Amino acid sequence: MYIKLENINKTFGNFKASNNVNIEIEKGKLVALLGPSGSGKTTILRMLAGLEHQDSGDIYIDGKLVNGIPVQDRGIGFVFQSYALFPYLNVYDNIAYGMKIRKKTKDEIDSKVEELLELVGLKGLGKRFPDQLSGGQRQRVAFARALATEPQVLLLDEPFAAIDAKVRKDLRRWLKEMIEKLGITSIFVTHDQDEAVEVADELIITNEGKVEQIGTPVDIYRNPKTAFVAQFIGDSV
Ligand code: ADP
Incomplete structure (x- = not known):
């Protein structure tokens, strides 16, 4: 099991x-x-x-x-009810957060964030801040962030x-x-x-x-x- x-x-x-x-x-x-x-x-x-x-x-x-x-x-990847995105980090940095802690290289992080943004349908929005997104978009970012460490x-x-x-x-x-x-x-x-x-x-x-x-x-x-x-x-x- x-x-x-x-x-x-x-x-x-x-x-x-x-x-x-x-x-x-x-x-x-x-x-x-x-x-x-x-x-x-x-x-x-x-x-x-x-x-x-x-x-x-x-x-x-x-x-x-x-x-x-x-x-x-x-x-484990975690998605919380209220997104729990970091408000002062842009979308890219929110998604990259867990990878930075794990000391991934910049190239690895860049390509993973791009891949995840594409996956969740938010390509091109990496520079936006959470308050510039709709609720649904924020939850997509939270989902991408949870996947970033390949849980x-x-x-x-x-x-x-x-x-x-x-x-x-x-x-x-x-x-x-x-x-x-x-x-x-x-x-x-x-x-x-x-x-x-x-x-x-x-x-x-x-x-x-x-x-x-x-x-x-x-x-x-x-x-x-x-x-x-x-x-x-x-x-x-
Ligand atoms: P649910 O998710 O089904 O609403 P929870 O698992 O959150 O239920 O909580 C069950 C009960 O356990 C809560 O009503 C609360 O009284 C208690 N509880 C949960 N976490 C804590 C905690 N960290 N400290 C004290 N009591 C808690």
């Missing part, structure tokens, strides 16, 4: 954010973590990235145990939440196509069922720190395994 979380527990104070979480994800899949606010979705993403550490349990990426391995060595896994935390409703649908479709084209194993957090069903190959439904069900949208809608899942998906119909 490409990504595996085994018996993961995580407590903040008295609050159990992850309660014996078990998840397996195959290589190349685009998976949505879907559940109500506070159900532990972001905590799972942050532990996978190594931004937070589980109290117990094991995390494997590409079959390798990564407990204790720092964030920069996990081969094996892409984690996206509510990637569409800050996007104008008018362009959100287009951006969802774009991101799905892009991830499929790249074949990169990706996990995104959302509380929006329509979004999860439209974008993801598989859903992981969370509630109160537990994984309630994992499956394709069709599986889950046809055969909800718990009362919570039945109610949760029923609510939106």
Whole structure:
């Protein structure tokens, strides 16, 4: 299994954010973590990235145990909800940031940034600053930046939440196509069922720190395994 979380527990104070979480994800899949606010979705993403550490349990990426391995060595790219672009850096420098830290040469960086700008449809906009871009364009830059270090896994935390409703649908479709084209194993957090069903190959439904069900949208809608899942998906119909 490409990504595996085994018996993961995580407590903040008295609050159990992850309660014996078990998840397996195959290589190349685009998976949505879907559940109500506070159900532990972001905590799972942050532990996978190594931004937070589980109290117990094991995390494997590409079959390798990564407990204790720092964030920069996990081969992970991160896209955040509010872009988190550096406002005083132009598009080029935002995308180049991770490569500079990794001491790549100027030529390597130039050609990679050009390639990524072309990939995300922003060729020629390298000199713009984030406040000169639309929300959708900023999120494309955030996506390019996440890819710049050639991650094996892409984690996206509510990637569409800050996007104008008018362009959100287009951006969802774009991101799905892009991830499929790249074949990169990706996990995104959302509380929006329509979004999860439209974008993801598989859903992981969370509630109160537990994984309630994992499956394709069709599986889950046809055969909800718990009362919570039945109610949760029923609510939106
Ligand atoms: P979700 O992404 O499903 O909304 P989260 O994983 O962000 O849920 O959080 C679950 C709960 O865990 C939050 O409601 C919060 O109470 C708690 N929590 C998350 N991160 C922290 C933290 N760093 N410190 C304290 N409590 C936290």
